[in-house]
Amino acid sequence: MGRRGLAIIAAGLLAFAASGCTSQKTGSGGQPADGGKIKVGLVTKTDANPYFVALRDSARAEADKAGADLIALAGKFDGDNEGQVAAIENLVQQGAKTILITPSNSTGILGAIKNARAKGVLVIALDTETDPKAAVDATYATDNTEAGRLQGAYVKAALGSRTAKVIMLDGTPGSTVSEQRHNGFLAGIGLKDGDAGILGGDATNGEQNKAQQVTENLLQRDTSLNTVYTLNEPAARGAYAALQAKNLAGQVVIGSIDGSCQGVTDVKDGKVAVTVMQFPKKMAAQGVQAALEFARSGKKPGGFVNTGVAVITDKPLPGITSQDTAWGLQNCWG
Known part of the structure; x- marks a missing residue:
């Protein structure tokens, strides 16, 4: 076999190996069947507001404590609905089985949430309710x-x-x-x-x-x-x-x-x-805990959880x- 044939075979083997490294099979409830980390997505309104930075840091700490992988994305500014829609689509593609979101637009985000849930993704609202509330599986927020x-x-x-x-x-x-x-x-x-x-x-x-x-x-x-x-x-x-x-x-x-x-x-x-x-740290921690429970057992949270004032x-x-x-x-x- 010539050098060109060997090069083609080698390239094919490399492509196969690369695809094997990035694909991730999931078991019941979203737990990776191959023992990989649970992926939890978070979409905040913005990264500029210290409130959402605190919420994100709390979610990350809770995920790290459990050995889970938090993928945090955000809109470019408060009110950036298109940015949040793109973030949800990105997280679904990355294999997040739960997405936590602080909606900038409580109605504008509904289509992206519906599509994510149709693919088996658990969606939890933090801080801000969707309209209608039943558009997400649960909400952890201030009244x-x-x-x-x-x-x-x-x-x-x-x-x-x-x-x-x-x-x-x-x-x-x-x-x-x-x-x-x-x-x-x-x-x-x-x-x-x-x-x-x-x-x-x-x-x-x-x-x-x-x-x-x-x-x-x-x-x-x-x-x-x-x-x-x-x-x-x-x-x-x-x-x-x-x-x-x-x-x-x-x-x-x-x-x-x-x-x-x-x-x-x-x-x-x-x-x-x-x-x-x-208490954004509390709502973020409780949201991640619900995401982990869903990944491990398939159990979903429900309703509005008032995190207090x-x-x-x-x-x-x-x-x-x-x-x-x-x-x-x-x-x-x-």
Whole structure:
């Protein structure tokens, strides 16, 4: 046989060997039949927000502890539905048998989730519910309506006899989390959209710089406010910077939601009156645990699992169960 024939045979053997290394047979429930690692996919809204970094790191730690392989992908920005769709398709191709996702668009992602589940992939929502909720197998998340309500109830109590004059710093338009927190806050403070007590508001995408700009724009129209609702702590920092520049921070009660160590420090320093802590580390760890159980036994989780909240303030008020910032700094993001 000539050199050319030998080269063809050798190339074929190499291709066969390579394909044998990358293919992975799976047994019942997704456990690799050849003893390989369980693959768990994670798709977050973005890698830029520290909240999702903490969620991802917790998921990775839980997977590493069990000897599983976490494949973490993310959208390019909060609201990047197309990026999340591509990430789900990528993870299915890589052989992930469970995908954990924090949906940027609770309806836009449904087609990709449906396709993944049709191929036997367990899909769990973290942090943000899909619409409808039954589009995923289970959800591990904060009750965002309740988080908003607690923020509103605290602010109302802090205002005392003063009539609320509030500006609303919301998140990304169309976001389920943004809508739930917005509506919860209004219920807690006792207002409705369109009431005279709402001086204005705008979307901030949860970004500090944008929140500062939005607050500056609103202050050009009216400086009589005494309350700022913020979707999250970066937005709260932006609002505080704008108010401080106008020497108005002392007259305003700023409330927020998240519970990062930085956010708790802002409460400790008096920049923010209250923050409602949520627990992304807990939701990520529980999601990975469910994924591992599915891989080992085929058992699926179901329904909505509320991972809880805690009101953090150094100025406790009657009727509001809260923890101080010392506790908050010990338990940031759970």
